[in-house]
Amino acid sequence: MGKVILEVKDLTTKYITRFKEDVYAVDHVSLKVEEGKSLGIAGESGCGKSTLALSLMGYYFPPLYYTSGDIIIDGKHISGMDPDEVRKTILGKEIAYIPQAAMNALNPTQKIINFVEDVVRAHNPSATKKDIYDMARQRFEFLGLPANVLDKYAVELSGGMKQRTVIAISVILGPKVLIADEPSSALDVTSQKMVIKMLRDLMDKGIIKAMIFITHELPLLYNVTNDIMVMYAGQIVERGSAKEAVFDPLHPYAKGLMGSIIVPEEGLRNVKLTAIPGVPPNLKHPPAGCRFAERCKFAKPECRVISVQIKEAGPGRTYRCIFSESELREAYKNG
Amino acid sequence: MAEKRKLCLSAKGLTKVFGFGKTRTVAVDNVDFSFYEGEVISIVGESGSGKTTLSKMLLGLINETEGEIFFLGQKRDIRSQRNKQEYWKNIQAIFQDPFSSYNIFNKIDSVLLDCIKMRGGGNLPKEKKIEMMREACSFVNLKFDELTNKYPFELSGGQMQRLMIARIFLLKPKILLADEPTSMIDACSRATILDMLMELRKEIGMTVIFITHDIGLAYYVSDSVYIMEHGKFVESGTPDEVILHPKQPYTKRLINDVPKIYEEWDLSTVG
Numbered sequence A: 001m002g003k004v005i006l007e008v009k010d011l012t013t014k015y016i017t018r019f020k021e022d023v024y025a026v027d028h029v030s031l032k033v034e035e036g037k038s039l040g041i042a043g044e045s046g047c048g049k050s051t052l053a054l055s056l057m058g059y060y061f062p063p064l065y066y067t068s069g070d071i072i073i074d075g076k077h078i079s080g081m082d083p084d085e086v087r088k089t090i091l092g093k094e095i096a097y098i099p100q101a102a103m104n105a106l107n108p109t110q111k112i113i114n115f116v117e118d119v120v121r122a123h124n125p126s127a128t129k130k131d132i133y134d135m136a137r138q139r140f141e142f143l144g145l146p147a148n149v150l151d152k153y154a155v156e157l158s159g160g161m162k163q164r165t166v167i168a169i170s171v172i173l174g175p176k177v178l179i180a181d182e183p184s185s186a187l188d189v190t191s192q193k194m195v196i197k198m199l200r201d202l203m204d205k206g207i208i209k210a211m212i213f214i215t216h217e218l219p220l221l222y223n224v225t226n227d228i229m230v231m232y233a234g235q236i237v238e239r240g241s242a243k244e245a246v247f248d249p250l251h252p253y254a255k256g257l258m259g260s261i262i263v264p265e266e267g268l269r270n271v272k273l274t275a276i277p278g279v280p281p282n283l284k285h286p287p288a289g290c291r292f293a294e295r296c297k298f299a300k301p302e303c304r305v306i307s308v309q310i311k312e313a314g315p316g317r318t319y320r321c322i323f324s325e326s327e328l329r330e331a332y333k334n335g
Numbered sequence B: 001m002a003e004k005r006k007l008c009l010s011a012k013g014l015t016k017v018f019g020f021g022k023t024r025t026v027a028v029d030n031v032d033f034s035f036y037e038g039e040v041i042s043i044v045g046e047s048g049s050g051k052t053t054l055s056k057m058l059l060g061l062i063n064e065t066e067g068e069i070f071f072l073g074q075k076r077d078i079r080s081q082r083n084k085q086e087y088w089k090n091i092q093a094i095f096q097d098p099f100s101s102y103n104i105f106n107k108i109d110s111v112l113l114d115c116i117k118m119r120g121g122g123n124l125p126k127e128k129k130i131e132m133m134r135e136a137c138s139f140v141n142l143k144f145d146e147l148t149n150k151y152p153f154e155l156s157g158g159q160m161q162r163l164m165i166a167r168i169f170l171l172k173p174k175i176l177l178a179d180e181p182t183s184m185i186d187a188c189s190r191a192t193i194l195d196m197l198m199e200l201r202k203e204i205g206m207t208v209i210f211i212t213h214d215i216g217l218a219y220y221v222s223d224s225v226y227i228m229e230h231g232k233f234v235e236s237g238t239p240d241e242v243i244l245h246p247k248q249p250y251t252k253r254l255i256n257d258v259p260k261i262y263e264e265w266d267l268s269t270v271g
C-alpha cells in the first residue's frame, strides 16, 4: 500500500439555512487516497459531492459548518483549523480546488497572467512580475498550452482552452491534491477529452500527487480514476475500483446508476435504461433507516428502520446495505 | 417509420450569417434536410458548429439569411404575429438551462394554465383545468399540490426539467426541439427524463429534435442522426450508420473522442 496523501475519517458537516434548519450534506464520510492515485466521486445532483469537496479542504464558511471528524493531508491534521488560515496555507498549496463552472467565473477584464499573479502572490507576496511570468510560461508549455494564452482575456479563449487554463493556474503552486468538480461537463467531446488528458498528465508528470474527480458522467470516471465512490443523500454507499464500481456494483443505487449509462457502442442501442423512480430524501429530515430504501426495489421493511453501516467486501471495496454481497448478486440476477 | 412517411419539417439552402466584414460568421451554411412525422432526430456537433442557431431558426426566433423552411410540406410563413402564434402551437422547445425558460414572476400554476390556454382550453371549468394540470404533473412524477403557489426558481434543476416536460404534455406540439436537454443533469435523472420524453412522444406522436454534444444519447434515442461541422451537415443517416460506421473524418474524430467503457478509449489522439 502506498503512502496515504489524503485521509478523511468520519467527517460530518452541515449547512445551516436561513431558517436555522440543519442540512446534513456530508454524513460520516471516510475515505483515503494514496500517492499516485485518483478517486472519482459520482452521484445524483444534490447528493453532496461539492459540499464534500469543500469540507475535506477545511473550507468552512457560513452557511457551511464543520461538525465532526478528521481530515489529514500528507500527515497534517487540518480539521479544526481556522478557515482563514486554511485559505492562506492550505488552499492552492496543499489542496487545489477547481469549482464547478469555474471557467465561466473568470473576471472578463483581467488577463490570464493576472489570475496567475493573484494565486502566486496569495502565498508569496514578494514574487516579482517577471518571476511569475517565467514560471507560468514554463508550466503552461510543460502542460501543452501555448504561452501566449497568458496575455489573453478569458473571453478570447474557447471553452476547452479556458478550462485547461483554469486547471493549469490551479496547480501552479504544485499542490499535493487536486479536486476537480465537474471540469468537463459543459464541454463538447473533443474539448472534454483534452481536459481529461491534461488531468491525467498532471498525475503522470508528478505535478500533483493525488486527485479527486467529481462528475456525474460515469464513463468519464471510468476512464480517468483508479477508484470510484458513489454518494447518495450525503453518504457513501459504494466504493471500489473503477472496474468494480462500473461493472459489478453492489449497492442498489450504484447498480441503478450504472444501468443508466449510455455509450455509443455496438449493441447498446436496445438496452433498457434503468431509470430509478422517485427522488432523493430531503436532507433536512433524512429518513431513519437506509436513505435509499424508499426508492429501492429490493427494500425490506427493516431497511426503513435499521441504520446501515458501511461493510467491507474485499480490499478497498465497501458498500452500505443490509443485504450481504451474495444476497445482492442473487437479487440482481433475478432482476 | 414504414410506407408513407409524412414530411414534418424540412429546409432548403438554409443559411444564417451573423455580422459583416471582419466579424462575418456563417453560423449555418446552406443546409438541406427532411425531418419526418414521429421521427426522433439528433443534431450533433462541436461547440460553435451552429446547432443552436439552426434551432432558433426552426423555432422562428431568428430570421434565416437565406433559404427556406417548410412545415408539413408547405413553405413556412410566420411574418405576421398571428401566423407566428399559430406556428408556435406546433413547435415547442426545451432548453439547456431550464431556469432561462420561465418567467420569474409567474407562479407554477400559471405556467401550466398558460399551456392550457394556448391549446384553446381557456374557457374550460376550473376543476377540469386542475385535473389536466394534475395529470400533467403526475406524468412527470411531480406532485401538483406541492407546486401550486410556488415560483419556478424554488424548484431544483431536475424538478424544473420535469416541469418543462409537463408543459409539453399539456401543449402537445407536433414538434419538440430539445437543445441539450440533459447536459446539466446526472445520468440517472437523464434516463428518467429520456423515458418520459419517449413515452410522451409515443402518446402524442411528436417529432423530436435533439440538439446535443452527447453522442451516447444520440445513438440511443434517434431514428436519424445529423452531424454538423462549421454550419454544414457533413454526414447523416441512421445511428448505426453514422455512429458505429462513420465515413467522414470529422464524425470519426467526434466518435473517437467519446469516453468508452466496453472498448479502449484512446487518449493519445489528443492534439
Ligand SMILES: Nc1ncnc2c1ncn2[C@@H]1O[C@H](COP(=O)(O)OP(=O)(O)OP(=O)(O)O)[C@@H](O)[C@H]1O
Pocket: A015, A016, A017, A023, A025, A043, A044, A045, A046, A047, A048, A049, A050, A051, A052, A063, A100, A216, A283
Ligand atoms: N448554501 C446552502 N444552504 C443550504 N443547503 C445547501 C447549500 N448548498 C447546498 N445545499 C444542499 O446541500 C446538498 C448537497 O449539495 P451539493 O451542492 O454538495 O450537491 P452536489 O452533489 O454537488 O450536486 P450537483 O451534482 O448538482 O453539483 C443539497 O441537498 C443542497 O440542497
Ligand SMILES: Nc1ncnc2c1ncn2[C@@H]1O[C@H](COP(=O)(O)OP(=O)(O)OP(=O)(O)O)[C@@H](O)[C@H]1O
Pocket: A188, B018, B019, B025, B026, B027, B045, B046, B047, B048, B049, B050, B051, B052, B053, B054
Ligand atoms: N447572435 C450572434 N451574433 C454573432 N455570432 C453568433 C451569434 N450567435 C451565434 N453566433 C456564432 O455562430 C456560430 C455558431 O454558434 P451556435 O451557438 O449556433 O453553436 P452551437 O453549435 O450551438 O454551440 P454550443 O454547442 O457551444 O452550444 C458561432 O461561431 C457563434 O459565435
Ligand SMILES: [Mg+2]
Pocket: A049, A050, A051, A100, A181
Ligand atoms: Mg456540485
Ligand SMILES: [Mg+2]
Pocket: B051, B052, B053
Ligand atoms: Mg448551442
